[in-house]
Amino acid sequence: MYTKRNHMKQKQVALASITIFGAKGDLTYRKLIPAFYNLFISHHLPSTFSIFCVDFLAVDDAGYRDWLLEGVNEFSRTGRADAQKWTEFAARITYVQGDFMKKETYSTLKGQIQKFEDKQQQRGVRMFYFAVAPRFIEVIADALCNQKLCNRDTLDRIVVEKPFGTDLDSARKLNRYLSKRFKEKQIYHIDHYLGKEMVQNILAFRFANHVFEPLWNNQYIDHIQISVAEEVSVGRRGGYYDSSGALRDMIQNHLLQLLCIIAMDCPKAYEAEAIRDAKIKVLKSTRIYNTEQVFKNVVRGQYAAGVVGGQPRRAYREEEQVKPDSTTETFVAARFFIDSERWKGVPFFLRTGKNMAKQSTTIMIQFKESPHKIFKDDITPNQLIISIQPELEIGLLFEGKVPGLHMKLLPMEMDFMYKDAYIESLPEAYEALLLDVLDGEATQFMRADQIEWAWKVVMPILNAWEKSPKKQLQSYESGSWGPTAANAILKPFAKEWFRLNHEPLSELAPATTTANAQTTAANAEVTAAT
Structure with a gap:
């Protein structure tokens, strides 16, 4: 302790x-x-x-x-x-x-x-x-x-x-407007996700521990899932949300920020501009989709009536200030690729939704299968799970021998939890970020060019949906984990999205037991198709 x-x-x-x-x-x-x-x-x-x-x-x-x-x-x-x-x-x-x-x-x-x-x-x-x-x-x-x-x-x-603009053009206009009146170093674009304790710890975890960084690339990592599930509905924000949607409200900022932290190269120093430069490099390398690729790689959904936490929830189109024929998405699952030397061929799966079964923000890094298959029951790949909320936790899933007279393997876990390691109350995200502003520390804040590049990544998706507002718009029951179509974009890397329900990680690993050669071939097939 x-x-x-x-x-x-x-x-x-x-x-x-x-x-x-x-x-x-x-x-x-x-x-x-x-x-x-x-x-x-x-x-x-x-x-x-x-x-x-x-x-x-x-x-x-x-x-x-x-x-x-x-x-x-x-x-x-x-x-x-x-x-x-x-x-x-x-x-x-x-x-x-x-x-x-x-x-x-x-x-x-x-x-x-x-x-x-x-x-x-x-x-x-x-x-x-x-x-x-x-x-x-x-x-x-x-x-x-x-x-x-x-x-x-x-x-x-x-x-x-946020929201900083509603699209790329409005974000550029606002950036120009502010830059004529203030210096860049005076402007703090706040994203409270970047102030969360576990999010800040990802940098320390990656770059202060040499045991992980050499494995942080396409040679060893099969795929990465970043998931932000919300139990809440749009509530009283229907008027705002119906003109925004999950892609603008969550993917363009929160989830792409998490992607940048996970995928960035090691910065030259723990210094604001060096870290921002490393993040912008990720966004510039993120593959931009055409319209056809959007509908192959992105699933959108809208919640129907259901039950969340034992309480009935009405359908999105029945919410206050929401149009009865609205096609605004409350759920997005997307597959992104970063076309860099480090990440070529590794899919990043991003998912977010409202009225989901549980409140949870997790990052799951799945490693490739062992090339040395000398044990017949060596079937579970290693996973590194970072839980941002509700629990602050880092877990590593690995194979180990079951005690006994015979060689039998079983998935096991090593677990680090903040509540077990620290006895004090951790600061809220806004506390850390407000203190940074007062001190003139911009490391955890977005730069103007980073905001614009994040918009560049999502604009083809927004444009495709605007042209075909009803195409492939899925419905999902409130209290579920989203539309079943969201699982399809994971294939062949996984059968379903990782979920952390505070059960042993060894019981939560999705079934991804294809042989190493088959997985490699499938990865290449998906990369070529997209």
Whole structure:
């Protein structure tokens, strides 16, 4: 058992003003303020800071703080707030009422920030978080620039949430718009998946342990599955989701980011630009499909009525603000290839869906079968399983001898679980990322060119579906693991998607027991066909 240790880096900033646009929104209530509060009580925020919360609703400071406290009590990983600590933290919060579209809102905000900095007799770091609908990004960015609120590239930062554009053209336009007003190093495109503890640990796991990296290539790896299954429905987000869909909402950002981390070459250093360069290299090598290849390599689905966790769920087309004849996908399973020397011929299978049987985010790396088949029951290939949620776990499936008088093999597992190795509560993704922004650390944030290349990968898929909106749109029952057609794209590499249900890994390995020569031939056939 490891003793308690500090996972968060020590603060480097003495003074900071933090502004949240969208102060009355769900993101602020559920994620941002609980994250800032936890950073405060763990002594990771600057010694002097102030949080300015901007929104158009007219509320008083006391009422607003009480509302935020409800969010902390419900959603903070540390549980209900300590009364004294909350009082100290809440005293740093100021509500600024104003319309994002009006100049006077920013004049008022500027006066508040300057008053705070003048009192400290110091110009500190300024952080501006855009927790707003995409339509407000350009408006707020323009105002910050014109008011000279965010004009020091070494001290001032903006944080932009996804979705960043709705397609390649809109993403390019937004990138150009922001780049005319801010330096690239001031812009933090946030993807909370990159702040998750296990996601960050993948880099350490790969590049700090020489036992794995030499095997991390097409000579030893058969295929890789990256799966993000969600139990939730679209809920109250029907209006947004019906114009977005699973490909835009999950694949273009979260899952392609995970793919980059798994597939990237070793960067020259653990430094932001080196890591970003390695990730962009992966996206540039990802095969771009034509229309025919899209329908061979991508399966889309939409959930029908069913039961999830014992609760009835209605069909997607019956959700609020969803068109009754909608063809928007709530499920995507796709096979991608990275045409690089390291990964040529290795398929990367990506899957995500809503109203699935269980909440689970896993990465499964399946190795090729042993070339030395001296045991007749050597039939289970090695697998490395990285569970990101709900459990933080890394497991290795391998063959071993069953105790006894005869040589009999059985799949066994070696398992590392965070809850067994560490006794402290792990920071939430937003805590790690917000602290990085304050410190000017951009390693876990996407660069503008990375966002555009991710759009380039998915645009042929979006275009194919737009031309044929009903073609091969599958239906799947809520509470299932998605349409059965999703298993077909795995062939001949696997019969079904890997699922981790907190049972022994040896009982969960999919049946992939083709002979090594047959597998090699089949891989070549699939690669040629796509």
